[in-house]
Amino acid sequence: MLETNSINGKISSVMTKDNFSFELLATDGKARAGIFHTPHGPIPTPIFAPVGTQATVKAVTPEQLEALDASLVLSNTYHLYLRPGADLVAELGGLHQFMAWPKPILTDSGGFQVFSLTGLRKIDDDGVTFKSYLDGSIHRFSPEISIAVQEKLGADIIMAFDECSNPNDYAYNIKSMERTHRWLERCIAAKKRNDQALFGIVQGGIFEDLRKASAEFVSSFDLPGFAIGGLSVGESKAEMNAILDIVPAMLPNNKPRYLMGVGSPEDLINGILRGIDIFDCVLPTRLARHGAAMTFLGRLNMNNAIFAHDSRPITEECDCYACRNFSRAYIRHLILSKEMLAATLLSIHNIATLEKLVKQSRQAIFDGTYTQYAENFLKNYKTVS
Amino acid sequence: MLETNSINGKISSVMTKDNFSFELLATDGKARAGIFHTPHGPIPTPIFAPVGTQATVKAVTPEQLEALDASLVLSNTYHLYLRPGADLVAELGGLHQFMAWPKPILTDSGGFQVFSLTGLRKIDDDGVTFKSYLDGSIHRFSPEISIAVQEKLGADIIMAFDECSNPNDYAYNIKSMERTHRWLERCIAAKKRNDQALFGIVQGGIFEDLRKASAEFVSSFDLPGFAIGGLSVGESKAEMNAILDIVPAMLPNNKPRYLMGVGSPEDLINGILRGIDIFDCVLPTRLARHGAAMTFLGRLNMNNAIFAHDSRPITEECDCYACRNFSRAYIRHLILSKEMLAATLLSIHNIATLEKLVKQSRQAIFDGTYTQYAENFLKNYKTVS
Ligand SMILES: [Zn+2]
Ligand SMILES: [Zn+2]
Numbered sequence: 001m002l003e004t005n006s007i008n009g010k011i012s013s014v015m016t017k018d019n020f021s022f023e024l025l026a027t028d029g030k031a032r033a034g035i036f037h038t039p040h041g042p043i044p045t046p047i048f049a050p051v052g053t054q055a056t057v058k059a060v061t062p063e064q065l066e067a068l069d070a071s072l073v074l075s076n077t078y079h080l081y082l083r084p085g086a087d088l089v090a091e092l093g094g095l096h097q098f099m100a101w102p103k104p105i106l107t108d109s110g111g112f113q114v115f116s117l118t119g120l121r122k123i124d125d126d127g128v129t130f131k132s133y134l135d136g137s138i139h140r141f142s143p144e145i146s147i148a149v150q151e152k153l154g155a156d157i158i159m160a161f162d163e164c165s166n167p168n169d170y171a172y173n174i175k176s177m178e179r180t181h182r183w184l185e186r187c188i189a190a191k192k193r194n195d196q197a198l199f200g201i202v203q204g205g206i207f208e209d210l211r212k213a214s215a216e217f218v219s220s221f222d223l224p225g226f227a228i229g230g231l232s233v234g235e236s237k238a239e240m241n242a243i244l245d246i247v248p249a250m251l252p253n254n255k256p257r258y259l260m261g262v263g264s265p266e267d268l269i270n271g272i273l274r275g276i277d278i279f280d281c282v283l284p285t286r287l288a289r290h291g292a293a294m295t296f297l298g299r300l301n302m303n304n305a306i307f308a309h310d311s312r313p314i315t316e317e318c319d320c321y322a323c324r325n326f327s328r329a330y331i332r333h334l335i336l337s338k339e340m341l342a343a344t345l346l347s348i349h350n351i352a353t354l355e356k357l358v359k360q361s362r363q364a365i366f367d368g369t370y371t372q373y374a375e376n377f378l379k380n381y382k383t384v385s
Numbered sequence: 386m387l388e389t390n391s392i393n394g395k396i397s398s399v400m401t402k403d404n405f406s407f408e409l410l411a412t413d414g415k416a417r418a419g420i421f422h423t424p425h426g427p428i429p430t431p432i433f434a435p436v437g438t439q440a441t442v443k444a445v446t447p448e449q450l451e452a453l454d455a456s457l458v459l460s461n462t463y464h465l466y467l468r469p470g471a472d473l474v475a476e477l478g479g480l481h482q483f484m485a486w487p488k489p490i491l492t493d494s495g496g497f498q499v500f501s502l503t504g505l506r507k508i509d510d511d512g513v514t515f516k517s518y519l520d521g522s523i524h525r526f527s528p529e530i531s532i533a534v535q536e537k538l539g540a541d542i543i544m545a546f547d548e549c550s551n552p553n554d555y556a557y558n559i560k561s562m563e564r565t566h567r568w569l570e571r572c573i574a575a576k577k578r579n580d581q582a583l584f585g586i587v588q589g590g591i592f593e594d595l596r597k598a599s600a601e602f603v604s605s606f607d608l609p610g611f612a613i614g615g616l617s618v619g620e621s622k623a624e625m626n627a628i629l630d631i632v633p634a635m636l637p638n639n640k641p642r643y644l645m646g647v648g649s650p651e652d653l654i655n656g657i658l659r660g661i662d663i664f665d666c667v668l669p670t671r672l673a674r675h676g677a678a679m680t681f682l683g684r685l686n687m688n689n690a691i692f693a694h695d696s697r698p699i700t701e702e703c704d705c706y707a708c709r710n711f712s713r714a715y716i717r718h719l720i721l722s723k724e725m726l727a728a729t730l731l732s733i734h735n736i737a738t739l740e741k742l743v744k745q746s747r748q749a750i751f752d753g754t755y756t757q758y759a760e761n762f763l764k765n766y767k768t769v770s
Binding site for chain 2: 327
């Protein structure tokens with residue numbers, strides 16, 4: 001929903017690359033509001049993408065996701081490659097049809113999961129060999145294979161194959177970043193479909209000089225979007241924000257910027273403040289399965305005895321299906337009774353909370369009040385230590 | 386949806402008892418089509434009630450249940466008494482509000498679960514003492530306590546406290562049936578709310594003489610409905626059908642008849658053929674959690690490798706959310722990946738299958754073609770051995 005009468009945009013540019021274009025509609029400080037157009041519809045930015053690792057956002061149906069106004073869903077190439085296999089997904093019409101999600105989808109490259117398999121994988125400059133966690137079989141990913149798999153899956157946004165390494169090891173980050181850059185060139189060369197947007201990924205750990213070098217290299221390619229990887233992987237919030245203070249400004253203004261794997265409310269606010277447009281994270285659905293509700297004030301552990309007789313919804317302000325219909329006492333009962341509906345209702349509520357956060361942020365950017373909105377949000381929000 | 390132009394009813398009677406009335410709209414042989422009116426809306430009969438043991442039909446939301454046109458949901462007094470407790474449910478506005486189900490609800494008496502606790506319960510003529518499966522604490526149920534608990538829960542239909550015993554032990558069934566009859570009198574005396582319909586329960590195992598005696602005794606009370614208990618508890622299908630050949634005919638024509646705990650497609654058909662109006666069973670949702678789909682032709686084990694590449698819906702004829710949107714291959718992938726959505730989609734489909742079965746049955750009764758419909762159904766249906 002574009003509210004043209006409240007745009008205070010200094011920059012408004014449209015860029016077309018294959019089937020994609022990014023409209024930057026308004027800025028407020030470094031914060032940006034826009035629309036990324038894809039073959040499966042528009043993604044209003046800033047946006048939060050729920051994660052459907054195995055071609056399903058855990059505990060919710062696509063119908064419930066649509067009711068939450070989610071527009072972009074992420075799915076994991078590594079998991080889908082191993083099961084059910086990219087060929088099968090392609091045979092069944094691609095990921096959109098397979099998982100019945102008609103709106104935009106993003107797949108990661110598989111790199112992050114593969115590189116997490118310490119002891120089960122061997123990296124070389126050409127790619128990585130790894131063991132399947134399902135049956136111990138041996139597999140290999142390279143830039144070319146990752147792109148081929150992602151082309152079979154058929155997401156709207158696909159990611160360059162990168163190495164995500166320990167963010168604190170300077171020497172290794174130089175090596176890893178250079179490898180990531182070579183791999184980006186190979187991904188660009190390997191890509192065949194023109195209905196998918198390939199995003200390049202900036203790496204470099206917590207080191208400003210490496211991040212600058214990476215941002216400069218990656219943004220030298222005419223890609224439809226850019227991502228910042230290797231954050232929210234163990235470094236401090238201050239370290240993450242320091243990198244976010246410098247990298248987005250080095251990326252092209254007329255392309256969307258995606259901060260990978262980030263999804264706590266405070267990180268979303270801090271990212272938007274620094275010019276990030278797209279986020280994804282398993283947090284809302286994972287917390288839901290652990291009985292935690294996300295709110296604008298902090299997290300609530302819904303199995304807490306203080307909610308035993310609480311007839312109020314999770315939060316009074318939320319208009320999600322869970323909050324419109326169910327009490328805290330009922331949700332606590334579901335958790336104690338190990339009922340699946342607990343995870344469903346909390347997933348719906350948690351995703352609704354993040355979608356509301358990015359929607360309100362977008363409006364505040366149009367209104368030119370985002371700094372105030374962000375300050376106010378962070379003042380009220382109790383971070384989980 | 387009453388189709389007045391296709392009614393071939395020989396009997397059409399309305400009976401009002403407190404806030405309840407049963408309209409018998411059509412009969413076809415012994416099969417009946419009607420409407421049972423309750424304070425939370427009409428129940429078109431024959432009807433199948435999904436079971437929400439712990440105040441939730443497992444893996445589905447009330448919204449999804451409503452989309453399936455379910456009109457009656459059963460919940461278990463024994464489970465809700467232990468957790469979260471009937472007082473808490475009452476404090477939160479009763480079961481309808483607690484579980485956000487605005488349509489009719491039925492609670493059982495708790496008897497069936499308590500008597501299943503072999504070794505953990507002690508029966509006497511006044512009631513039964515049992516240990517909680519949750520924490521080992523000692524509790525007691527009696528007719529008065531069961532009614533008091535059910536009045537706190539606030540379902541539309543509540544059940545008399547009965548003993549459900551081994552159906553093959555003649556001597557014990559005499560004793561148990563007589564106890565059930567004394568307990569019915571006590572339930573009727575104990576009942577206070579007039580917005581709940583108390584159903585009496587016919588017992589007597591597989592023994593025709595006992596069943597006749599019980600039907601005669603129970604139907605001597607002016608109750609808004611009657612149930613047949615103690616079937617589908619281990620006896621053969623032939624034994625069950627033999628009892629169903631004699632009991633319904635002995636119950637008042639102008640009251641609904643409820644066959645407790647029965648829910649396989651062939652049992653529904655056989656029950657409707659013999660004059661049953663209401664069924665409930667955990668089968669559709671339990672099978673769903675085990676990866677099985679119910680169809681009019683038999684069960685499909687959806688994790689079977691033959692479905693790995695199958696792009697068809699579970700069944701082409703079904704118009705449920707699962708069948709409208711997802712392939713067999715996708716559902717198999719969800720099962721192998723241990724994703725909750727598998728249970729949700731299969732629960733939706735399985736409940737849809739039984740609701741379709743009772744709807745088609747109802748129409749066939751109106752059309753005067755039920756014998757043919759039932760024969761045709763049973764001819765095509767492959768029973769699970
Ligand atoms: Zn909510
Ligand atoms: Zn279906």
